Amino acid sequence: MSRQYDERHRSVMIHEALHYLLGGRLTGTYIDCTAGEGGHIRAMLEATEGQAKIIGLDVDSEVLNIAEQNLKDYRESVELFNLSYVDFEIALRQAGVEKVDGFLLDVGVSTFQLKAKGRGFSYELDEPLDMRMNLSQKRTAADVVNSYREDELSRIIFEFGDEKRFARKIARSIVSRRPLFTTKDLHDAIKAAIPPAERYKRRRHFATKTFQAVRIEVNQELENIESTLRKIPGFLNQGGRIVIISFHSLEDGIAKRVFREKSESELKILTKKPVQPSKEEVELNLRARSARLRAAERI
Template identity: 40%
Template sequence: MHIPVMLNECLEALITDPAGVYVDGTLGNGGHSAEILKRLSDGGTLIGFDRDIEAIERVQKKLFSGEGKRVELVHDNYANMALQLDRLGVEKVDGLLLDLGVSSFQLDVAGRGFSFQQDAPIDMRMDQTQGRTAGELVNHAPEAELADIIYRYGEEKASRRIARAIAEARVKKEIETTLELAAIVERAKGGRKGKKTHPATKTFQALRMAVNDELAGIEQVLETMIENVVEGGRIVVLTFHSLEDRMVKRFFARHVPREESLQQGGVKRIYDEPPVKWIWKKPLTATEEEQAVNPRSRSAKLRAVEVGV
């Protein structure tokens, strides 16, 4: 069962006008989207994006089959959101929600290859219709490139040792499944040694982010969509690890006005257009009660801004 993370906090930050246009850039299992729609009036509109066609089809059938024009689901990477909204004739939106976690459906379906909890081909593509798989990356990328990916996207200190172990293993035979890969990484890191987190966690995260070009997608959707939010509208972003959170924080911070003293006296407001203001100065985190019920919420951070100050 998929439990939307920090659901009430996300919706309280997001919705300012029940008759407005709201975008869920990461539809997933539709948990956030379904609740957004419940809070909108008959004049409100929900637009959901997902690069996974299975998510679009599943959510359309399960949640939105009778909603008609109130709901529009788009099969595309959220990086292309501004172009798709232009195609739909939507000039401005009242709110944008991005939940950057991997959906529980993708994690739990073995054939998608996101997790080492079940044995499966090493795929990890969010959109299985395009791009190279994580298996192709693992078996054919140069050792130095692998080490760089694992260090950059996984913040894994043992990246060189892991990349060397992968390179040595694939010479003997192709690395075919998630459990094979996890075992190679575990041996390279010296086993679990009583640690709660599996030794392959950061490596799998890094491969997934590289295959799906996730950081570039986040940057692109923020850069293009901040111009397409109405004055007084909100952008709400839920992140699950430090790389994403730092990127979102720095992007928003560039748009928050700050005062700079001038040599001739007085001050000047410095910011990237359009200006925004923080809804909260520090990110929200899940309550202890939510973390106990939904362990996936433990690493979540929620940041939100209002456009136009």
């Protein structure tokens, strides 16, 4: 692998995801739409004693290479595809599968993407502004911060980053400092817009929200989640389940709305409220603290 990367990704809410996805079954065909490093897939195979068939997708070719290595002991039970979850139909067709017994979507950013050098997802590293999950995609974070109008930047920072108080000031600071080439350039533009007293009292780093907003915009994450959730029921066997793990209120809101809209015709909602990670998991993996899980079953 060409990029330096030392920290392994910890898949979140594994116990809860398997509980809702498998429903106690040891067989069936499942699709992990966001395979990442293969953590959830491995857990699914261990829980089903290797009897289940798993189709794994990830749009990030580099992280998929890691999954392939991590799952080498289960090659006969796993088929991996370098595809976005939006294109899961292509993977099903190539695998010769019409319908499956479960879909899993973990729509968080992976540790690899945050920590591996050269990806431009993190304010902790000084590198080119990229943030693409799909490396063949043309639009990068640099394109967003350098070409969007100030009002457009303000909107995405406000909506996607939940940066309520300083979205306009941050957008203005970004525009005034153009062109921005690196993550440090963006970090410094955000820093200039937020008063020191506000920066120091925040629980999370002051740049987190804006970086999140730009990443969501670059990868069209919200549109992709909604379109995928709307398609999934048509590819589920009766009794098959959808499980989505999200990390942002807007993502969770999309899942809640789609499940509710389809609750009378296609789906039975299994989680009236989003399931949250246990205190023990959050203590072991701080990145799990914002995770929310929803599940539904095909009727």
